[in-house]
Amino acid sequence: MIEYKSPEISKKARAMMERDEKSMFGAHTRTREIPLVVDHAEGARVTDVDGKTYLDFGAGFAVVGTGHCHPDVINAVNDQMKKLIHISGSDFYYMPQIEVAEKLIQITPGDFEKRVYLGNSGAEAVEASLKIARYFTGRPRMISFLGAFHGRTFAGMTMSGSKKVQRAHLSALIPEVYHIPFPYCYRCVFAQKYPDCIKQDYRGVPLIHCLSYLTDVIFERLIAPDDVSLIMVEPIQGEGGYITPPKEFLPALRKIADDHGITLIFDEIQSGMGRTGRWFACDHVDVAPDIILVAKAIASGLPMSATIGKASLMDPEVDSRAWRPGVHGSTFGGNPVICAAAHATLKIIETKLIDNAHKVGAVLKKGLNEMMSRHKIIGEVRGLGLMLGIELVRDRGKKEFFPPAVTRDGKNIKEVITGECFKRGLIVYGAGISSLRMSPPLMITVDDATTAVKILDEVIGLVEEQLK
Ligand SMILES: Cc1ncc(COP(=O)(O)O)c(C=O)c1O
Numbered sequence: 123m124i125e126y127k128s129p130e131i132s133k134k135a136r137a138m139m140e141r142d143e144k145s146m147f148g149a150h151t152r153t154r155e156i157p158l159v160v161d162h163a164e165g166a167r168v169t170d171v172d173g174k175t176y177l178d179f180g181a182g183f184a185v186v187g188t189g190h191c192h193p194d195v196i197n198a199v200n201d202q203m204k205k206l207i208h209i210s211g212s213d214f215y216y217m218p219q220i221e222v223a224e225k226l227i228q229i230t231p232g233d234f235e236k237r238v239y240l241g242n243s244g245a246e247a248v249e250a251s252l253k254i255a256r257y258f259t260g261r262p263r264m265i266s267f268l269g270a271f272h273g274r275t276f277a278g279m280t281m282s283g284s285k286k287v288q289r290a291h292l293s294a295l296i297p298e299v300y301h302i303p304f305p306y307c308y309r310c311v312f313a314q315k316y317p318d319c320i321k322q323d324y325r326g327v328p329l330i331h332c333l334s335y336l337t338d339v340i341f342e343r344l345i346a347p348d349d350v351s352l353i354m355v356e357p358i359q360g361e362g363g364y365i366t367p368p369k370e371f372l373p374a375l376r377k378i379a380d381d382h383g384i385t386l387i388f389d390e391i392q393s394g395m396g397r398t399g400r401w402f403a404c405d406h407v408d409v410a411p412d413i414i415l416v417a418k419a420i421a422s423g424l425p426m427s428a429t430i431g432k433a434s435l436m437d438p439e440v441d442s443r444a445w446r447p448g449v450h451g452s453t454f455g456g457n458p459v460i461c462a463a464a465h466a467t468l469k470i471i472e473t474k475l476i477d478n479a480h481k482v483g484a485v486l487k488k489g490l491n492e493m494m495s496r497h498k499i500i501g502e503v504r505g506l507g508l509m510l511g512i513e514l515v516r517d518r519g520k521k522e523f524f525p526p527a528v529t530r531d532g533k534n535i536k537e538v539i540t541g542e543c544f545k546r547g548l549i550v551y552g553a554g555i556s557s558l559r560m561s562p563p564l565m566i567t568v569d570d571a572t573t574a575v576k577i578l579d580e581v582i583g584l585v586e587e588q589l590k
Contacts, residue, residue: 211456232410245273269362360392363554364511399480399507
């Protein structure tokens with residue numbers, strides 16, 4: 123919780139923090155790590171109420187991919203506001219909704235007919251996808267991963283395996299969800315070593331140990347795979363710590379799903395929309411899911427999500443097992459103003475930002491990797507494009523799992539680092555057990571990347587001295 127009475131915080135900022143604390147729901151707001159009281163933002167810069175400007179390497183949790191307040195998005199929203207703000211996309215036709223759906227069909231992986239459901243938040247896309255797969259297969263059981271984050275609704279929370287605080291005292295959750303370990307190779311729960319952990323399955327498909335645990339243990343001892351409706355996975359775990367699985371992971375998961383008629387769902391809510399230097403993280407290994415979920419960066423900060431799936435799963439005209447009209451819907455889903463923002467966003471990402479994420483991401487990753495030679499508390503640097511994670515440990519030479527590295531006064535070092543970066547004008551967030559995530563707007567420059575590395579280098583050096 124932020125100590126807003128600290129003398130370092132201005133009177134103006136403190137007054138707002140006090141009002142916020144007295145009015146806002148703390149379960150939602152009191153996990154804040156830095157005392158940032160925002161006035162306005164543009165591009166990759168955020169200015170606080172005292173006029174201090176920060177370089178934003180968080181992008182509002184990977185949402186403002188196009189940068190804050192992109193002029194093309196503002197113009198698209200303004201134009202649409204004058205024409206139609208709301209009528210309800212479930213009951214009437216209008217062009218912005220159709221255009222966005224068509225574009226999403228075009229850019230998402232999979233050379234098959236698709237359908238799109240537009241919702242308002244990531245968790246809503248997760249909910250929709252579970253309903254689609256459960257309805258279609260008629261099977262009750264679901265597979266998810268430890269470390270996953272899929273949102274805060276009952277289904278999202280049940281599918282997540284991120285932090286116990288998100289689930290405690292809220293049982294009963296949705297039944298029949300089984301969590302298996304995600305390939306977090308740096309801290310492997312099976313104490314295996316990649317790539318030594320790979321074995322071939324009976325067809326010669328390379329199977330990393332985590333997945334042979336699914337096929338050889340879970341599917342043999344606990345659940346029959348033909349009782350399983352879906353496997354939900356983040357191609358790169360976001361909240362879990364920007365954990366990037368080995369390249370064998372998604373292709374093998376695809377084969378397992380195909381073998382058993384299981385719907386494979388990729389939650390690309392954080393990793394999608396150009397962040398990794400391709401439209402989607404799964405594009406890097408050429409694997410198409412049956413359903414893909416997007417949200418966050420899709421409308422440059424306006425609330426929107428999309429569930430894009432095979433037409434056979436979503437349209438009873440294509441397959442009679444798909445859900446009927448009326449099974450699902452949303453009042454605001456596909457709102458014309460937000461669709462206009464999304465359409466403008468998709469255009470900016472396609473024409474400018476995917477390449478930039480790739481190019482500047484490489485510079486940033488190189489800079490972070492070079493820091494490793496100076497700092498033993500960096501365990502590894504991982505990720506793709508501008509979705510980069512830094513694993514923080516006490517000493518890279520001596521791997522430890524729990525507890526996370528702490529300073530002499532008992533603070534998790536990821537929190538100390540984010541706090542010190544903030545004081546030096548850089549916004550970064552922690553993630554997972556003990557990681558930092560770099561998720562800047564996709565329009566940052568090479569100079570921005572260099573500035574961020576310089577600040578991090580100084581801060582990490584400082585924190586290294588304070589270790590217990
Ligand atoms: C991978 C992933 N899925 C789902 C969600 C939930 O999205 P929302 O907060 O918009 O409901 C998030 C949010 O952080 C996420 O990162």
